Amino acid sequence: MEKFLKYCLSVFFVLISCCKKSTVPDSLAERQELSRAIYDKENKKHGFDFLYQGTPKGMTLLDQILKLDSTNAEALRAISVPYLKRGLPHKWKPLFDSAVKYDPKTWQPWRGYLYLRFYRDYKKAIADFNASDTLTSYIDYPQGHSVDYWRGIAYLGLKDYKNSIAYFDKHIKKETEDTGEDWVELEAFLYRGIAEYELGNHQKAIADFKKIKTLFSYSAEAKYYWAQCLIVLNKKSEALSLLGEAETDYKNQLRLSHDYVEMPYQIYLSDIEALKSSLFP
Amino acid sequence: MKKWLKILLLIFGGLVLLILCLAGYGYYNYWAKYPVDKQKYPHEIGCLDPSNPDMNDEFQRCEPGKKPAGYYHSAFKYAYKNNPTKFKRSVISFFNKEGNYIDSGVLGIRFLIDCNGNIGDYEINEMDVNYDLKALNRNMVDLLLKFCLDKKHWKGIKDRDTYMYLIIRLEHGKILEILP
Numbered sequence: 001m002e003k004f005l006k007y008c009l010s011v012f013f014v015l016i017s018c019c020k021k022s023t024v025p026d027s028l029a030e031r032q033e034l035s036r037a038i039y040d041k042e043n044k045k046h047g048f049d050f051l052y053q054g055t056p057k058g059m060t061l062l063d064q065i066l067k068l069d070s071t072n073a074e075a076l077r078a079i080s081v082p083y084l085k086r087g088l089p090h091k092w093k094p095l096f097d098s099a100v101k102y103d104p105k106t107w108q109p110w111r112g113y114l115y116l117r118f119y120r121d122y123k124k125a126i127a128d129f130n131a132s133d134t135l136t137s138y139i140d141y142p143q144g145h146s147v148d149y150w151r152g153i154a155y156l157g158l159k160d161y162k163n164s165i166a167y168f169d170k171h172i173k174k175e176t177e178d179t180g181e182d183w184v185e186l187e188a189f190l191y192r193g194i195a196e197y198e199l200g201n202h203q204k205a206i207a208d209f210k211k212i213k214t215l216f217s218y219s220a221e222a223k224y225y226w227a228q229c230l231i232v233l234n235k236k237s238e239a240l241s242l243l244g245e246a247e248t249d250y251k252n253q254l255r256l257s258h259d260y261v262e263m264p265y266q267i268y269l270s271d272i273e274a275l276k277s278s279l280f281p
Numbered sequence: 282m283k284k285w286l287k288i289l290l291l292i293f294g295g296l297v298l299l300i301l302c303l304a305g306y307g308y309y310n311y312w313a314k315y316p317v318d319k320q321k322y323p324h325e326i327g328c329l330d331p332s333n334p335d336m337n338d339e340f341q342r343c344e345p346g347k348k349p350a351g352y353y354h355s356a357f358k359y360a361y362k363n364n365p366t367k368f369k370r371s372v373i374s375f376f377n378k379e380g381n382y383i384d385s386g387v388l389g390i391r392f393l394i395d396c397n398g399n400i401g402d403y404e405i406n407e408m409d410v411n412y413d414l415k416a417l418n419r420n421m422v423d424l425l426l427k428f429c430l431d432k433k434h435w436k437g438i439k440d441r442d443t444y445m446y447l448i449i450r451l452e453h454g455k456i457l458e459i460l461p
Contacts, residue, residue: 086327087446
């Protein structure tokens with residue numbers, strides 16, 4: 001019995017030593033390092049960008065990380081995102097602005113992308129993309145696309161079609177030289193084609209839509225806007241045939257779509273049907 | 282008690298204790314190390330207060346206390362009776378006909394649709410063009426609110442509540458964009 005008590009006492013001391021109280025370091029550098037370390041560790045465990053995002057637990061944890069270092073830009077970004085996704089711009093913006101303040105090279109082009117995607121705030125988006133040109137010596141790729149690609153979309157939203165085409169030209173040229181034409185995004189050709197269509201350059205627009213058909217085979221939007229060009233050029237039978245293909249692509253989910261927002265120039269089945277029925281009333 | 286039995290019991294007890302300690306340590310490290318600030322974050326971000334006003338008197342949550350469909354980023358893909366584009370066109374057409382305002386800014390509307398398609402628990406956030414809170418013209422907000430939250434635009438999901446938000450960007454009294 002005496003031995004057993006000794007064992008118990010040992011276990012007790014082991015437990016006490018394991019549960020040593022964590023202390024907050026005095027120096028700023030140490031606190032910053034600890035803040036980053038906790039962020040990385042907890043992000044690996046829970047993933048701040050997935051279903052943990054916006055939960056009371058996730059938000060409290062990010063608060064604690066920011067309490068150690070209020071300049072931790074990665075944590076500021078992470079804590080802002082649930083407000084962005086859930087439609088609370090007045091709460092998202094000050095937090096994301098702080099992330100930009102403390103790490104502009106990383107987060108300013110990203111803020112441009114978010115302005116563009118979530119608010120279609122083209123002017124603010126372009127300002128951020130332009131700022132990224134001087135912040136870094138390389139072309140930034142927020143959300144996997146170059147700032148030139150995003151500027152092409154932003155100018156298209158502003159109905160400044162010439163600038164839109166100029167940025168898509170730049171983007172497509174660079175991507176083609178770097179990796180080959182078949183690596184360029186479908187949307188780059190699609191939106192450049194739409195800009196040409198809006199300018200009334202139907203042949204140039206068709207060239208882009210044809211390119212999509214050659215490189216990717218399927219795209220409901222490319223065929224829909226191609227059909228629009230053909231209607232203007234009085235080629236109704238060809239347009240009807242393309243609209244049939246557009247309908248098939250649409251039904252096979254081969255179309256523009258985003259989980260969080262409607263995409264610019266996104267079409268619906270009713271648009272294709274309406275255009276079809278307008279051809280031969 | 283026989284000696285071998287005592288040893289066996291000690292080993293077994295020790296192992297159980299060790300497993301409990303490891304499980305407790307794991308739980309603490311994974312989940313309980315950072316306790317939740319329930320005062321600051323009583324609910325998930327975006328949760329709408331049940332005491333908010335309802336647009337339809339018949340509004341009643343079908344799953345009270347549960348997260349609504351689309352709580353993570355809105356249910357824009359399936360909440361409209363038609364589609365987002367048609368809804369936007371109808372709002373712009375109505376507003377251009379009925380509205381005569383000069384305001385610039387952003388109007389945020391967040392709401393729930395119950396399983397019967399009734400609208401309730403809505404919240405409005407009025408902002409300037411830089412997304413800072415700032416009051417917009419009261420009549421203009423009421424006009425947009427009444428039109429946008431008309432149940433003719435929305436459909437409920439069977440047995441579930443649906444979360445939806447709208448962001449309307451205005452410039453000099455004209456609607457620039459409606460999101461998402």
